[in-house]
Amino acid sequence: MLTVGLVGARGHTGKELVAILSRRDDMRLVFASSRAMAGEPVSNLAAQARGDLMFEAMGPEDIAARGADAVILALPNGEAAPYVAAIEAAAPGTILVDLSADYRFDDSWTYGLPELYGRERLKGATRISNPGCYATAGQLCVHPVRDLLAGPAHLFGVSGYSGAGTTPSRKNDVEALKDNLMPYSLTGHMHEREMTRHLGRTVCFTPHVAPFFRGIVVTAQLKFSSQCSREMLKGRFEKAYGGQRLIRLSDTIPEIRDGQNTPGAVVGGWSVDKNDFYAVVVCALDNLLKGAAVQAVQNLALAAGLDEFSGIA
Structure with missing residues (x-):
């Protein structure tokens, strides 16, 4: 024990x-x-x-x-x-x-x-x-293809206000958040530096807080140095996470509700532009759990x- x-x-x-x-x-x-x-x-x-x-x-x-x-x-x-x-x-x-x-x-x-x-x-x-919570979601999006990147990974994140903790602030004020989406830490966010350090690739990240209590979605925009089809992209993630019990792969775009109150993460979306040099991957998870x-x-x-x-x- x-x-x-x-x-x-x-x-x-x-x-x-x-x-x-x-x-x-x-x-x-x-x-x-x-x-x-x-x-x-x-x-x-x-x-x-x-x-x-x-x-x-x-x-x-x-x-x-x-x-x-x-x-x-x-x-x-x-x-x-x-x-x-x-x-x-x-x-x-x-x-x-x-x-x-x-x-x-x-x-x-x-x-x-x-x-x-x-x-x-x-x-x-x-x-x-x-x-960190954002750093977990962001790294899950980038890690399987980090060797393909032609430049910084650009991440857009939205979190529920539980991520702001229990100490009163504007970021967990339900009245300030009502019908609102609140960007903050536009540059130099702690999780931006954390992801850059551990991925070994530059990450540009902007967080936002929304009026729901829990959950995170991170949308990763990824530019590649060589062509990567949708099948190749999905294959990279299947190889990386196929045996991982707490990571579910999804052909549909993960949403906040997919990650809320679940112990793991959902990664997917797999969108690649027509030239195969640019892709978008999305991760949803519960910021208080995974x-x-x-x-x-x-x-x-x-x-x-x-x-x-x-x-x-």
């Missing part, structure tokens, strides 16, 4: 993590840290949680002293470092899975997107950076040598 602690449990992703961990018989959630909900039953957030599990207000040293086999950090960007430092000082063998962007550019951490960068490299890993909680549990399970899909699919 792998004992797991969760830091930043009150957020949308925290709720999904509690639910997934509660469905597994080889992992046990032993504490959930949230100052805002301290003293409340975790089941108030996620009904699947054990009735005796309570939210606790815990600092970095408190987390490190609890001695869990693994800790999942579901904190905003920029807040992970004190927890990492405390755990490395007191219990360096603890498996850490960080859902923020803080360690996605750190070569000493394992970047965990199993379907693209392999499962073997995650076995025994103790420092795992979880990819874009966050599902992927974190996949990575943790692989690191610990446990069933990757238990509690997930």
Whole structure:
């Protein structure tokens, strides 16, 4: 039984993590840290949680002293470092899975997107950076054809407002979003740099937030250096993802609803222009699941040598 602690449990992703961990018989959630909900039953957030599990207000040293086999950090960007430092000082063998962007550019951490960068490299890993939600969808669109690209991959992304977290802002204000589509971070978005780094190809990405709660669609515009027919394009993706349990390929264009509340991703559309040098591929996934909680549990399970899909699919 792998004992797991969760830091930043009150957020949308925290709720999904509690639910997934509660469905597994080889992992046990032993504490959930949230100052805002301290003293409340975790089941108030996620009904699947054990009735005796309570939210606790815990600092970095408190987390490190609890001695869990693994800790999942579901904190905003920029807040992970004190927890990492405390755990490395007191219990360096603890498996850490960080859902923020803080360690996605750190070569000493394992970047965990199993379907693209392999499962073997995650076995025994103790420092795992979880990819971003947009970055997961975007890389799924580009990775199988990255060697064909003649220039930057251009990605247009739309996400539900749960991606903006629980801290009030214009990007999760339902009144501001009503009948609206809100572009933001027009250049230099964190996920743009993340995708460029891990794909080894330049990515240009513009995110948008819409008035639905959950789900992501990324539309990738791809220009090739040599001709690539629709059959060749589809074949590339079938070869890359045909055996992947959480990735479904679709001849029709994936939509938000195709990815919502599902543990994996849908990739497809397969549109190629008449000259075969330009293509468009679309990915839909749930930003809270494959874009966050599902992927974190996949990575943790692989690191610990446990069933990757238990509690997930």
